[in-house]
Amino acid sequence: MLVKFYNFILRSLFYEFKNENCASCRTLFQYLLHRFTTGGSSLPGKLALAIDPNILTSLSKDYRTIIITGTNGKTVTTGLTVNILKQHYNHVLTNPTGANMQQGIVSTFLSDNKDTGSEEKFAVLEVDEASVKHITKYIS
Numbered sequence: 001m002l003v004k005f006y007n008f009i010l011r012s013l014f015y016e017f018k019n020e021n022c023a024s025c026r027t028l029f030q031y032l033l034h035r036f037t038t039g040g041s042s043l044p045g046k047l048a049l050a051i052d053p054n055i056l057t058s059l060s061k062d063y064r065t066i067i068i069t070g071t072n073g074k075t076v077t078t079g080l081t082v083n084i085l086k087q088h089y090n091h092v093l094t095n096p097t098g099a100n101m102q103q104g105i106v107s108t109f110l111s112d113n114k115d116t117g118s119e120e121k122f123a124v125l126e127v128d129e130a131s132v133k134h135i136t137k138y139i140s
Contacts, residue, residue: 042099042101042103042104042107043103043107044106044107044110044111045099045102045103045104045105045106045107045108045110046103046106046107048106048107048110049102049103049106054138055106056102056105056106056109056135056138056139057138057139057140059106059109059110060109060123060138060139061140062121063093063109063121063122063123064120064121064122064123065122065123065124065125065139066081066122066123066124066125067125067127067132067135067136067139068081068124068125068126068127069126069127069128069129069132070129071129074100074126074127075098075126078094078124078125078126081124082094082124085122085124089119089120089121089122090119091119091120091121091122092121092122092123092124093108093109093112093121093122093123093124094108094123094124094125094126095107095108095125095126098126100125100126100127100128100131101127101128101130101131101134102131102134102135105125105127105131105135108123108125109123
């Protein structure tokens with residue numbers, strides 16, 4: 001039932017979501033996630049990918065992206081990189097919830113509702129080594 005509800009909301013906002021950087025869509029997804037579930041940080045990304053498999057391209061287009069992957073040390077390396085960048089830049093996006101596969105990365109971008117105007121934006125993403133190829137084909 002919840003997935004059908006999310007699908008309805010996503011389809012209703014699809015035009016704005018795909019063609020504009022829709023902050024209200026992001027806010028709505030986060031509200032629904034926290035209101036009707038007990039977590040599930042990948043669910044908004046999973047639903048968004050079901051509607052538009054290329055959504056990551058439009059969500060990440062305004063970011064300078066750093067991808068950190070490997071067998072061991074991803075979380076520490078990501079945390080260190082984020083802290084270094086935050087000392088010099090105001091807008092640094094990361095995925096601290098551990099959602100490091102494609103749907104989690106999409107959810108990370110959806111959760112970013114800061115409007116920084118023309119300020120440079122960074123995304124430091126911890127990515128599962130098996131998911132790197134699925135993510136890098138959409139992020140340039």
